[in-house]
Amino acid sequence: MPTIIIQPSSKDTALESGYPTSNRGRDPKLWIGRYYIGSSGKSVYRALIQFDLGILPPDSLIVEAILKLYINYTTNDSIPAYVTPFLIIDEWDENTATWNNAPNIDETVFGSTKAITSEGWYGWNITNIAKGWINGLYANNGVMLRTPEIQNLETKSFYSKDESINVSLRPILQLTYITGTPFTLNDRRFVKTKSFYVSQDEENYTDINDCSSYSKFTYFVYNTSENPVIIKLLISPGDDVWIEDSEEIVLDPGKTATLVPYFFSQYTKLSFKNKEIGKAANITVWFEAQV
Structure with missing residues (x-):
């Protein structure tokens, strides 16, 4: 079965609760997780990422979709960040997205959870989400990456599409597919x-x-x-x-x-x-x- 590597993402940004009106759409490194919540304030990060699937041949059927990110910094290696990708429902603009105007997500549609500790490549299986994008069940607004946000100092950062030095470490979507004719079941509920x-x-x-x-x-x-x-x-x-x-x-x-x-x-x-x-x-x- 053929595999396509899409790199980098078409758009990505991070949301930060401590600066709820700030935009991170041009940052080369984006953060995920809870840095600190306490009496003196809070700082929680969530990331948005989207890929252009137009490179896929017509009538493609997704067999497997793996989102890959290179973690370049960890606040504390001994505290894992359990990161999960969730389907984004709304459209968003990487140059204007902030914590305050963040797009909604569907918490019932998510990919695999990965425990991030040290630096390096990590992959998330988002096959069910990608299948929905291809067959028209979901609009392709990308995914939101977030943790349960219950642990201080779990924060990790990854290279974004705007990383200009380590370009080979930008975000990747790896798609394995076949070509065929999809079908629908009209009476399915x-x-x-x-x-x-x-x-x-x-x-x-x-x-x-x-x-x-x-x-x-x-x-x-x-x-x-x-x-x-x-x-x-x-x-x-x-x-x-x-x-x-x-x-x-x-x-x-x-x-x-x-x-x-x-x-x-x-x-x-x-x-x-x-x-x-x-x-x-x-x-x-x-x-x-x-x-």
Whole structure:
């Protein structure tokens, strides 16, 4: 299968909460993460990045899309920054974008999370996002890169498209594709919910979902806290006897997990609890189903 390297990005910039009206569209280095939040102020960074996909041949179907950034500086190597790319909904201008007028994102559409520690190349799988851009499901407004923003001094910077010395280290989008004719299913309908939970030492449960009318479904769980949490998928034939349908999964801070059933049953839910006694975790749970 052919692969195309798109370098650099067509536009990129960073948003800084400490300077909410400042624009970073021409900076050669862009920051991500939380530098400091305290009584004397705050400084949190998020990055916006977009690539021009016009180089792809007509009727291309994306097989894999990897966003690659070269991290050139880390505030503290011992504090990882768990960076996730999220789909940007709105159009934005790299020369006017600021923290105050930042574009909205879709938090249910995201790529893989990567823990950044030291300098070097890092890659994020954004295949599902790129597929949506190509088939017209999503407008190509790029992605926002952000962390859970719960840890001081996690900040890292990467070379932007405006880096003039180390030009080979500018942002890259690596696309593997095939050519063919896409198709649509006119009667397809999706159901989606989003819920928030806080774990405890004892096992607790999400809301129960009746899956009798769904052909397939998936749970997405995002740990937005600084403590790990244990999650597990449960199924039931009648909302009375519950059976474990997955192994226990330890979800670390800033990480995302997907759970799909091995066996089909009418009712499903997730269980969750603290991994470490007395250390609660905040989790976001999405339930998505196809009718």
